[in-house]
Amino acid sequence: DTEVTQTPKHLVMGMTNKKSLKCEQHMGHRAMYWYKQKAKKPPELMFVYSYEKLSINESVPSRFSPECPNSSLLNLHLHALQPEDSALYLCASSQVSAGIPRDTQYFGPGTRLTVL
Amino acid sequence: EDKVVQSPLSLVVHEGDTVTLNCSYEVTNFRSLLWYKQEKKAPTFLFMLTSSGIEKKSGRLSSILDKKELFSILNITATQTGDSAVYLCAFNAGNNRKLIWGLGTSLAVNP
Numbered sequence: 001d002t003e004v005t006q007t008p009k010h011l012v013m014g015m016t017n018k019k020s021l022k023c024e025q026h027m028g029h030r031a032m033y034w035y036k037q038k039a040k041k042p043p044e045l046m047f048v049y050s051y052e053k054l055s056i057n058e059s060v061p062s063r064f065s066p067e068c069p070n071s072s073l074l075n076l077h078l079h080a081l082q083p084e085d086s087a088l089y090l091c092a093s094s095q096v097s098a099g100i101p102r103d104t105q106y107f108g109p110g111t112r113l114t115v116l
Numbered sequence: 117e118d119k120v121v122q123s124p125l126s127l128v129v130h131e132g133d134t135v136t137l138n139c140s141y142e143v144t145n146f147r148s149l150l151w152y153k154q155e156k157k158a159p160t161f162l163f164m165l166t167s168s169g170i171e172k173k174s175g176r177l178s179s180i181l182d183k184k185e186l187f188s189i190l191n192i193t194a195t196q197t198g199d200s201a202v203y204l205c206a207f208n209a210g211n212n213r214k215l216i217w218g219l220g221t222s223l224a225v226n227p
Contacts, residue, residue: 042206042217042219043159043215043217044205045214048214086156090158103150103164104161104164105150107158107161108158109157109158111160
């Protein structure tokens with residue numbers, strides 16, 4: 001099973017709303033990632049978790065708040081977003097070897113977020 | 117600054133054609149190069165290349181890495197309409213395993 005699942009598939013929210021994106025994998029991967037992807041652009045890394053600890057935060061605004069409750073789940077809490085935050089949000093996971101995430105990342109189908 | 121350049125940016129071919137997609141890179145600490153296919157949603161992993169001159173193959177797709185000349189190619193033979201997608205190249209450098217992405221090649225295969 002090489003599947004990463006994400007919910008919801010689509011989300012429309014206002015600038016004052018609070019919502020959460022969810023990601024789940026059962027491949028035993030101990031590194032998980034959040035990416036943001038705008039149209040016709042490659043994925044842009046936001047956060048990396050390794051063994052449920054935040055290891056990389058790519059200077060993401062605090063209105064995005066990640067959470068890794070256990071080794072299979074990754075959440076992204078959203079609050080007070082701006083219209084320019086509308087994008088496809090991708091979750092990915094990879095194995096970890098000797099404490100370092102392995103190179104190959106497997107992606108979920110993404111959540112298409114629209115901020116009004 | 118590390119960077120990845122893909123060419124062409126877009127390509128239109130007919131079914132049955134063979135295509136070659138290019139990915140060149142400039143990196144300070146190369147670890148691996150990855151190819152992904154992205155249709156409507158998630159990038160789907162195709163290949164990871166770490167050694168020069170060794171071809172990776174999966175069905176009609178194949179890829180090879182040249183670490184001396186700093187490029188990789190992705191070949192697709194006997195293209196089908198289902199091959200229509202954006203093909204992304206990314207490399208992995210350093211210990212934090214952050215992927216550096218190219219802009220992708222948008223391939224359209226017409227019947």
